[in-house]
Amino acid sequence: MKTLEMKTLALTGNESGAEAMRQIDPEVVAAYPITPQTELMHKFAEFAADGKVATEMILVESEHSAMSACVGASAAGSRVMTATSSAGLALMWEIVYVAASNRLPIVMPVVNRALSAPINIHCDHADSMGCRDSGWIQLYSEDGQEVYDNIIQAVRIAENDGILLPVMVTFDGFIISHTMARVDVLPDKAVRKFIGERTPLHPLLDVNKPVTYGPLDLQDYYFEHKKQQAEAMRSAGAVIKAVGKEYGELSGREYGFFDEYLTSDADFIILALGSTAGTAKAAADELRSAGEKVGVLKLRVFRPFPAEELAAALAGARAIAVLDRSEGFSGIGGPVFQEVRSALYRRYQIPVSGYVYGLGGRDINVEMIASIYGDLKAGRYHEDKAAHFGVRE
Amino acid sequence: MALNLKELSKKRELLSPGHRACSGCGSILAIRQVMMAVEGPVVVGFATGCMEVVTTVYPYTAWRVPYIHNAFENVAATMSGVETAYRAARKQGKISEDVKFIAFGGDGGTYDIGLQSLSGAMERGHDLLYVCYNNEAYMNTGIQRSSSTPFAAATSTCPVGDVELGKTQHSKDLTAIMAAHDIPYVAQATPHNWRDLIGKVKKALAIRGPKFINISASCFRGWRLPPHLSVDVSRLAVETCFWPLYEVENGEWKLNYKPKEKLPIAELFKLQGRFSHIFEEANRELLDQAQAFVDRKWEDLLKRTGDKVQKVLA
Numbered sequence: 273m274k275t276l277e278m279k280t281l282a283l284t285g286n287e288s289g290a291e292a293m294r295q296i297d298p299e300v301v302a303a304y305p306i307t308p309q310t311e312l313m314h315k316f317a318e319f320a321a322d323g324k325v326a327t328e329m330i331l332v333e334s335e336h337s338a339m340s341a342c343v344g345a346s347a348a349g350s351r352v353m354t355a356t357s358s359a360g361l362a363l364m365w366e367i368v369y370v371a372a373s374n375r376l377p378i379v380m381p382v383v384n385r386a387l388s389a390p391i392n393i394h395c396d397h398a399d400s401m402g403c404r405d406s407g408w409i410q411l412y413s414e415d416g417q418e419v420y421d422n423i424i425q426a427v428r429i430a431e432n433d434g435i436l437l438p439v440m441v442t443f444d445g446f447i448i449s450h451t452m453a454r455v456d457v458l459p460d461k462a463v464r465k466f467i468g469e470r471t472p473l474h475p476l477l478d479v480n481k482p483v484t485y486g487p488l489d490l491q492d493y494y495f496e497h498k499k500q501q502a503e504a505m506r507s508a509g510a511v512i513k514a515v516g517k518e519y520g521e522l523s524g525r526e527y528g529f530f531d532e533y534l535t536s537d538a539d540f541i542i543l544a545l546g547s548t549a550g551t552a553k554a555a556a557d558e559l560r561s562a563g564e565k566v567g568v569l570k571l572r573v574f575r576p577f578p579a580e581e582l583a584a585a586l587a588g589a590r591a592i593a594v595l596d597r598s599e600g601f602s603g604i605g606g607p608v609f610q611e612v613r614s615a616l617y618r619r620y621q622i623p624v625s626g627y628v629y630g631l632g633g634r635d636i637n638v639e640m641i642a643s644i645y646g647d648l649k650a651g652r653y654h655e656d657k658a659a660h661f662g663v664r665e
Numbered sequence: 666m667a668l669n670l671k672e673l674s675k676k677r678e679l680l681s682p683g684h685r686a687c688s689g690c691g692s693i694l695a696i697r698q699v700m701m702a703v704e705g706p707v708v709v710g711f712a713t714g715c716m717e718v719v720t721t722v723y724p725y726t727a728w729r730v731p732y733i734h735n736a737f738e739n740v741a742a743t744m745s746g747v748e749t750a751y752r753a754a755r756k757q758g759k760i761s762e763d764v765k766f767i768a769f770g771g772d773g774g775t776y777d778i779g780l781q782s783l784s785g786a787m788e789r790g791h792d793l794l795y796v797c798y799n800n801e802a803y804m805n806t807g808i809q810r811s812s813s814t815p816f817a818a819a820t821s822t823c824p825v826g827d828v829e830l831g832k833t834q835h836s837k838d839l840t841a842i843m844a845a846h847d848i849p850y851v852a853q854a855t856p857h858n859w860r861d862l863i864g865k866v867k868k869a870l871a872i873r874g875p876k877f878i879n880i881s882a883s884c885f886r887g888w889r890l891p892p893h894l895s896v897d898v899s900r901l902a903v904e905t906c907f908w909p910l911y912e913v914e915n916g917e918w919k920l921n922y923k924p925k926e927k928l929p930i931a932e933l934f935k936l937q938g939r940f941s942h943i944f945e946e947a948n949r950e951l952l953d954q955a956q957a958f959v960d961r962k963w964e965d966l967l968k969r970t971g972d973k974v975q976k977v978l979a
């Protein structure tokens with residue numbers, strides 16, 4: 273199939289997110305400011321003020337109310353979005369669970385930022401990783417292009433009748449949100465056609481068919497409902513793949529659970545999320561030209577966790593390093609490290625080395641990543657306890 | 666529809682019987698009366714609390730209208746989402762009916778944990794009626810103190826002990842706080858005067874924009890009251906001027922009822938076990954303080970409303 277005429281723009285990650293939102297033209301958007309998400313909503317508010325979207329904005333008094341309003345509007349039948357970072361996501365936390373548990377399709381860009389304390393406005397993944405058990409699908413983006421592409425696909429994934437789960441599209445605060453880069457943008461019409469109209473199953477506003485949302489659900493049903501929710505999350509994998517393929521036919525950019533870069537014959541693989549995957553690819557390029565067999569696996573979908581496919585993709589490696597941009601405080605290692613290790617368990621005997629890096633926006637560069645490949649090659653693994661990498665002793 | 670019992674008795678109730686409220690529950694009575702005032706399509710939202718729990722135990726629901734419960738502190742924000750979705754759908758021609766929106770919260774969910782959400786929703790101007798069913802404590806979790814609990818009342822978290830004698834603060838004047846939001850309609854009501862209550866709800870629902878009604882509703886468990894007195898106590902709250910019936914319409918304060926003879930607060934408190942300690946001779950001062958507070962608030966109100974009584978016309 274012929275791919276469409278694309279418009280090439282220079283956009284920051286936040287602008288790229290706003291551009292996707294403009295094309296989606298959600299019926300309701302709730303907004304509350306927090307750095308580094310602010311510009312995304314500034315830009316979108318300009319679209320609304322200029323009449324470029326038909327969206328009804330709810331300029332709430334807190335993120336807690338932002339998510340609460342999204343729950344109400346989504347239950348009512350609207351296509352709904354909001355965006356946040358860090359403390360904002362933490363404040364929403366209770367309702368983040370409610371949204372997923374009521375099976376409400378909501379799409380939320382999360383511009384990753386460290387959690388307090390100490391207060392810090394820069395990137396790490398503590399915010400979205402803190403929500404990893406909330407029942408939201410999570411898509412991590414490497415750059416502005418992926419921010420755009422993921423947000424558009426998220427609408428289709430969330431609203432799939434077999435899934436009906438909210439989706440977080442995350443991208444790194446400042447590193448992506450405030451960096452201008454090339455973004456290829458689809459024609460408005462193509463996006464509208466790709467996402468279609470939302471056809472809600474049991475909207476509150478169908479006043480002739482009254483439904484009760486959010487009843488008290490005790491020992492005799494709660495568990496069944498949780499199981500259904502878990503099954504929806506499991507089934508989401510196939511939908512994410514199908515949507516990623518269809519999006520590829522439309523745009524020439526196909527998406528799956530992860531992105532494999534020079535991994536097919538790699539002895540040593542670094543697994544990372546978000547912008548660091550780009551840095552790791554640059555390091556792999558350098559080492560490849562020096563003859564080292566290294567590769568990068570960039571994980572896009574963290575929830576649902578694609579354990580089987582991921583294990584198969586890593587099967588040929590001699591050792592793997594997993595880079596976590598959040599601590600997790602398990603005493604063992606970050607959340608990605610633990611998921612990857614359990615994905616490999618009894619499937620393949622490959623050493624998995626854990627690194628916690630970049631907290632509070634601490635920089636990571638090509639040399640640092642090259643040194644991790646060096647560790648793997650030398651057999652210096654952090655298997656029982658992840659290393660804190662790039663920190664002063 | 667004329668507002669009389671004969672007509673009301675013919676009306677299909679939107680809150681169906683079979684819910685699990687205690688017999689003698691003042692709050693369910695208040696909510697039932699509110700729903701009797703509704704004509705046409707409505708969406709109801711609830712904060713977590715007794716009334717949410719007793720009306721929707723899965724797989725049952727007592728609600729014959731669309732209903733959403735989200736959490737404890739956010740019914741106003743949730744309903745602002747629903748109402749905004751409605752405006753979006755209207756704009757796109759996806760819905761043609763004229764739909765009303767009512768959010769309900771207990772005093773805990775309204776005066777305390779939900780105050781920010783309520784204030785935000787009212788300030789943003791959503792077309793939404795917020796009803797606080799005010800039973801003066803957190804009843805669902807076992808009768809803990811709220812900022813609506815009256816002075817000297819005993820609760821599970823401010824019990825009467827050897828040193829402490831119930832709540833040491835007076836209740837917060839939330840109705841005045843809502844009036845200070847300059848919204849088109851704010852009122853106080855209580856179920857013993859059903860005509861006044863239903864009239865207020867009808868009036869509020871006819872107004873576009875944010876509305877707030879604070880309804881005093883007894884809880885015989887929490888107030889330690891014989892259940893058959895739940896309506897009497899509601900009447901006494903008005904006759905003692907503890908819970909005056911008034912409205913604030915577009916900034917104009919109107920008194921809806923003035924007792925012929927203002928009864929002493931003791932008449933209201935003596936029925937309720939939560940106040941029994943203040944009738945002991947040694948604690949007399951507490952009763953005096955409670956009376957002085959009610960007197961001052963009543964005088965304040967009269968300054969705002971004037972002496973003239975204006976009945977609610979529905």
Ligand SMILES: Cc1ncc(C[n+]2csc(CCOP(=O)(O)OP(=O)(O)O)c2C)c(N)n1
Binds near residue numbers: 715770772775802806
């Ligand atoms: C965030 C949060 N905190 C606490 C609770 C526990 N809780 C549930 S209902 C309730 C009390 C409700 O009191 P009120 O709003 O006065 O309503 P009532 O039960 O008296 O009808 C509390 C404390 C909760 N559900 N959520």
